[in-house]
Ligand code: AMP
């Protein structure tokens with residue numbers, strides 16, 4: 001199969017919508033990361049997403065809408081709090097889990113009776129959904145287990161020959177996937193942190209709980225509230241070690257433990273360790289979210305075998321960055337603050 005690169009012209013969006021309406025899969029830009037989109041109601045189309053990604057069948061897909069009214073086709077019950085949160089944060093990087101309607105096939109929801117729903121803010125994603133006339137199921141457009149793609153070029157690397165078209169909408173603005181929440185006891189639980197932070201949710205929800213799975217490895221045998229938590233994620237080929245501590249402590253640790261050929265992933269140039277190659281991923285949580293996945297892919301391109309990464313601060317969207325890089329490291333966290 002030839003994979004076409006399409007810019008966001010109206011003609012190209014119509015062509016992409018035609019592919020989707022006839023049961024195909026197209027990669028689309030969103031403000032979080034790029035997604036692989038198909039008609040959420042069509043079992044056979046959704047099956048193609050799982051095949052293109054190599055995604056385990058029990059890992060549910062998020063259903064994307066362009067207009068609030070579409071929610072009633074997808075959810076059988078809409079919590080009052082969901083309406084308020086939608087008003088505050090949609091369109092935007094917030095996925096809300098609700099009981100699914102009969103129209104959503106189990107392949108879309110990974111076998112669950114619930115479904116995650118989101119309204120993206122990227123104009124091309126919303127225009128495409130409108131042109132398709134159906135909600136679109138769309139996971140991140142990477143091969144399962146790889147860092148999510150934040151540009152059309154990175155989607156092409158993973159999906160060339162697997163899907164008919166990629167819409168190029170430039171770099172993803174946020175850079176990490178949406179915040180996923182479920183509803184409980186009059187409040188919400190964050191199952192996956194993202195661009196809509198705990199502080200932001202607290203302006204609307206009386207209670208916000210951060211699920212333990214956000215910052216810790218799931219215990220063996222435990223049931224994941226969010227199935228994605230149990231899979232290896234966002235992992236580059238390199239062995240990433242996440243080092244928590246001051247810049248000085250980081251440098252000292254790396255100097256004592258690194259070998260020639262190892263890489264560092266640091267916030268800024270000034271943190272480079274003499275004699276070692278390095279990449280930067282920014283000094284603010286927003287910048288780090290925007291650049292992390294691209295940095296992980298660049299480390300692979302450079303053939304990095306071992307990477308010493310500076311651990312991000314967990315405030316605001318930093319919690320999402322920490323959640324992703326912790327998984328990218330396979331939970332290899334070296335806490336210099338504890339051992340000091
Ligand atoms: P991705 O499509 O790669 O952004 O991953 C979507 C993630 O959202 C999944 O891996 C799940 O962890 C989570 N998710 C989607 N739908 C549900 C649901 N119905 N219940 C719990 N988690 C969900």
Ligand code: MG
Nearest residue numbers: 139140148177
């Ligand atoms: Mg993903």
